[in-house]
Amino acid sequence: MTTxxxxxxxxxxxxxxxxxxxxxxxxxxxxxxxxxxxxxxVFMLLPILQIFYxxxxxxxxxxxxxxxxxxxxxxxxxxxxxxxVLKNNLVILLLGVPVWTIFPLLIAMIIYExxxxxxxxxxxxxxxxxxxxxxxxxxxKTFFGYVGPVNMLLRNMGLDHLxxxxxxxxxxxxxxxxxxxxxxxxxxxxxxxxxxxxxIDPGIHEAAQLDxxxxxxxxxxxTLPGIKNVVQFTIVLxxxxxFSQMFSYVLVMTNGGPGYESTVLEYFIYLxxxxxGDMGYASALSVILFVLVCVINLLQSLIGRKEx
Amino acid sequence: MFRKKKITLxxxxxxxxxxxxxxxxxxxxxxxxxxxxxxKIDYMxxxxxxxxxxxxxxxxxxxxxFDIKQMMFNSFYVTIAxxxxxxxxxxxxxxxxxxxxxxxxxxIFSLFMFVLMVPGQALMMPIYVIMSxxxxxxxxxxxxxxxxxxxxxxxxxxxxxxxxxxxxxxxxAARIDGAGYPRVYGCIIVPMxxxxxxxxxxxxxxxxxxxxxxxxLLLQKTQLHTMTLxxxxxxxxxxxxxxxxxxxxxxxxxxxxxxxxxxxxxxxKGIAMGSGK
Numbered sequence: 034m035t036t037x038x039x040x041x042x043x044x045x046x047x048x049x050x051x052x053x054x055x056x057x058x059x060x061x062x063x064x065x066x067x068x069x070x071x072x073x074x075v076f077m078l079l080p081i082l083q084i085f086y087x088x089x090x091x092x093x094x095x096x097x098x099x100x101x102x103x104x105x106x107x108x109x110x111x112x113x114x115x116x117x118v119l120k121n122n123l124v125i126l127l128l129g130v131p132v133w134t135i136f137p138l139l140i141a142m143i144i145y146e147x148x149x150x151x152x153x154x155x156x157x158x159x160x161x162x163x164x165x166x167x168x169x170x171x172x173x174k175t176f177f178g179y180v181g182p183v184n185m186l187l188r189n190m191g192l193d194h195l196x197x198x199x200x201x202x203x204x205x206x207x208x209x210x211x212x213x214x215x216x217x218x219x220x221x222x223x224x225x226x227x228x229x230x231x232x233i234d235p236g237i238h239e240a241a242q243l244d245x246x247x248x249x250x251x252x253x254x255x256t257l258p259g260i261k262n263v264v265q266f267t268i269v270l271x272x273x274x275x276f277s278q279m280f281s282y283v284l285v286m287t288n289g290g291p292g293y294e295s296t297v298l299e300y301f302i303y304l305x306x307x308x309x310g311d312m313g314y315a316s317a318l319s320v321i322l323f324v325l326v327c328v329i330n331l332l333q334s335l336i337g338r339k340e341x
Numbered sequence: 342m343f344r345k346k347k348i349t350l351x352x353x354x355x356x357x358x359x360x361x362x363x364x365x366x367x368x369x370x371x372x373x374x375x376x377x378x379x380x381k382i383d384y385m386x387x388x389x390x391x392x393x394x395x396x397x398x399x400x401x402x403x404x405x406x407f408d409i410k411q412m413m414f415n416s417f418y419v420t421i422a423x424x425x426x427x428x429x430x431x432x433x434x435x436x437x438x439x440x441x442x443x444x445x446x447x448x449i450f451s452l453f454m455f456v457l458m459v460p461g462q463a464l465m466m467p468i469y470v471i472m473s474x475x476x477x478x479x480x481x482x483x484x485x486x487x488x489x490x491x492x493x494x495x496x497x498x499x500x501x502x503x504x505x506x507x508x509x510x511x512x513x514a515a516r517i518d519g520a521g522y523p524r525v526y527g528c529i530i531v532p533m534x535x536x537x538x539x540x541x542x543x544x545x546x547x548x549x550x551x552x553x554x555x556x557x558l559l560l561q562k563t564q565l566h567t568m569t570l571x572x573x574x575x576x577x578x579x580x581x582x583x584x585x586x587x588x589x590x591x592x593x594x595x596x597x598x599x600x601x602x603x604x605x606x607x608x609x610k611g612i613a614m615g616s617g618k
Contacts (some may be wrong), residue, residue, distance in 0.1 A: 054516070055442075061522035062441035066449060069434035069493055076490035077456050080467035087467070094466070140362065143355055156605065157363045160370075163601045165551030167572045168590050172369050175583055182372065185388055216365070221544075277460025281553050285576065299462055312466050319463040326458055 081323075088317035093310050105317035115318075117293045118301045121207060125297065126275040129211045133271045136215060137222035138264065142252045144223070145230050155227070159220035166217070170285030173213040174200060200287050203294025210282050210295070214274075222267060226260060233259035269333055276326050298322050370594075377588035384584045399588035407571050408564070413596065415560075416567040419481050420549040423488040424542055427496055430489065432538060435500035436530045440512060441522070450501075453494050461491035462554050469558055483559045488549045496541050503537040504530065543601075550597055568593050 088105055092098040109115050140158065144151045161169065176183050177199035184196035200206045233256065241255050257264070280299040283289055289296035289304065296304070298318065306315030376384055377399055379392040387393060403409070438450050468487060469478070477483040507530065515525050531538075556570050566574070575589040 057522060058441045059443040062437045062443035062446065065433040065437035065441070065522075065526065068430045069497060070449060070452075072430065072486065072490050073453065073456060073493050076468060076471070076486055077459065077461075077464070077493075078452070080464040080471065081459060083467040083470075084464065094470075140359070143359065148356075154359055154363060157366055160601075161366055163547055163597050164594065165553070165569045165572070165597070167551070167553055167569055167576065168593060171572070171576055171586060171590060172373070175586065176369065176372075180385070182388055220366070273458060273460070277462060280462050284553070285573070299460065302463060303465070306466050315466065319466075322463055323459060326460070330458055 084316045084319045084323075086316075087313055088320045090313045090316075091311075092313040092316070094306075094312045098313075101313070105314050106321075108314065109317055109321065114293045114296075115301070118296050118298055121203065121293075121295060122276060122279075122297050124207050125211060125279060126272065128208060129214060129275050130268060130271045132211060132215050133218060133222070133274070134264070134268050137219040138226055140219070141223045141226035141230065142256060145227060145256065155224065158223050161217045161219075162221040164217065166281040167285055169213055169217045170282050173209060173216075174286050177209055200295075201291060203291075206287050206295045210279065210286060213282060213286070214278070225263065225267065229260040229263035230256055269330060272329055272333065273326060276322060298325075373587045373590050373594075376584050377591050379584045381582060381584060399585045400592070402585060403575070403589055403592060407575075409568075409571075409592065411564055412566050412568045412571050415481065415565055416550055416569070416596070419484050419488070419556075419567060420546055422481075423485045423549045424545050426485065427489045427492055427545055428538055428542060431493060431496040431500055431541070432531060432534055433526065434493075434497045435504045435534070436526050438497070439501050439504040440507070440509070440530070453497050457494040457498060461487075465554065465558055468555070472559060478559055479562050479565060481560070481565065484552070484556050487555045487559070488545075488552060492545055492548065496545065499541060500534055500537055503534055507533050546600060547597060550600075568596065 087098070089100060089102060090098045091101050091105075140154075144154055164172075175181055178184070179196075179198045183199070187193070187196040197205070199209055237255055237259070241250070276298065279297045280303065283295060283297055283300045287295040289300045293301070299322070302315045302318045302322065305318060306312050372389075375391060376388075378395045378397070379387070380394075380396055380398055383393055383396075434453075438446060438453075472478050472483045475483075477486075511529055512525055515529060520528070550567075551569055552567075553569055553573060556567050557573065560566060560570065572589050572593045575586065579585050
């Protein structure tokens with residue numbers, strides 16, 4: 034028995050440290066990661082580098098592309114519309130991220146207790162996630178239109194003065210976009226939170242229950258800390274979404290209007306690049322967008338680390 | 342012992358809240374369905390009720406103005422190809438990045454993480470130029486590649502998390518038994534990644550099917566249009582005809598809904614399997 038064991042040990046060591054093993058891992062390591070890496074490089078990294086390059090030119094999308102240094106950036110910061118656009122992004126960020134993070138969290142914490150009908154709720158809440166943004170945007174545009182159901186309801190209740198053209202003012206259209214995003218996405222967030230909660234050791238919950246903790250205390254002191262990582266990841270994702278997933282909503286619901294009142298940075302890039310044809314300017318805007326997202330991510334991770 | 346269930350006020354409020362949210366998700370769909378069978382006049386006079394006369398005019402109009410069959414084909418083709426390619430490519434990458442050791446591995450992993458932060462939509466311009474140069478504008482391949490590329494980072498990240506949990510001993514045992522790494526990938530890694538892959542398959546299917554930005558950019562010829570693109574066109578052309586719009590939404594909804602229902606069963610099985618570890 035000992036000889037066989039020794040042989041296996043020898044075999045194991047050979048596998049772990051042998052030269053063949055090292056080169057096998059190297060060859061297959063590169064081979065397996067190659068397809069994904071190539072696609073990533075050609076269709077993500079290369080465009081990113083190109084954007085950085087073109088932001089320093091006056092490229093018009095065609096053959097004209099002269100180096101003009103930082104002129105685009107200077108023009109951007111001299112443009113008052115740019116600051117309107119930034120403000121819109123800020124509004125969506127400050128309204129959206131809390132709503133998109135906390136609303137599903139609340140629901141997940143309630144459903145987690147496996148109350149009656151939780152399967153039904155899970156399915157029903159997830160349903161809007163299946164719909165395309167075009168559907169969601171069109172739906173909300175219809176519902177909040179001047180002659181739409183929401184206004185009809187308000188008028189029937191005698192609240193005529195509230196029955197305004199919701200999507201015609203930046204003041205109200207931005208919150209409605211936030212609402213649309215929440216409606217479409219909270220279901221999948223609930224599922225993600227629930228999956229994370231199911232990873233918590235039920236023993237801790239039982240112990241807390243025995244100690245007399247009620248639902249609120251259990252949620253705050255057991256469940257929440259247990260899924261802290263997932264919540265943080267969700268916050269980061271939501272922040273990124275606030276800057277990168279708003280384009281389709283704006284396109285379908287408001288076209289950025291009136292003027293620039295509901296234009297977000299993504300949409301501004303599209304307007305300047307494809308509508309006005311100033312791709313150099315649009316590239317510079319894209320660079321600013323990247324930097325913004327990176328900075329916010331950095332800040333967020335620093336704050337997160339401090340709390341640890 | 343007979344135990345009475347306490348019906349506390351807080352429980353009632355909580356249930357009302359949950360039901361309220363449920364209504365907010367279901368009602369718009371009911372509204373869509375009912376409206377799609379009304380003509381414009383009925384809709385304006387009777388917005389909230391059942392159609393006084395159930396008319397199929399809207400649906401007929403849409404089938405007449407759009408080649409629905411072609412659009413369905415395009416959507417399915419592009420979406421399924423994208424999902425399959427994405428699953429293969431990202432699972433291979435996850436295996437390589439978590440279980441195989443080689444120089445530059447951490448750098449490559451960081452690259453994937455970096456790209457996670459980049460909004461795919463901001464890259465419209467260079468991607469269009471690259472596709473132009475490759476002669477891929479107005480081909481289905483172009484959007485397939487874009488879809489895969491923009492979702493690679495997230496999918497790989499998720500699979501890496503899962504792949505890390507696969508015990509090294511199993512791989513070592515297989516290697517001692519003489520299995521080559523492709524074998525390890527096919528017979529060990531893939532089966533163990535199945536729950537996550539199923540989740541990703543659904544998420545990617547939905548996101549590719551519903552994608553609008555790049556399909557609008559790259560699929561300019563009408564015969565290449567996807568269902569979602571068709572809906573956008575409908576929105577633009579007949580945006581004021583609410584019932585017509587609603588029927589367009591319903592037509593668009595049905596395939597995604599069917600896929601969702603099919604996968605929902607598989608998904609709940611998958612999540613149960615994963616947590617049962």
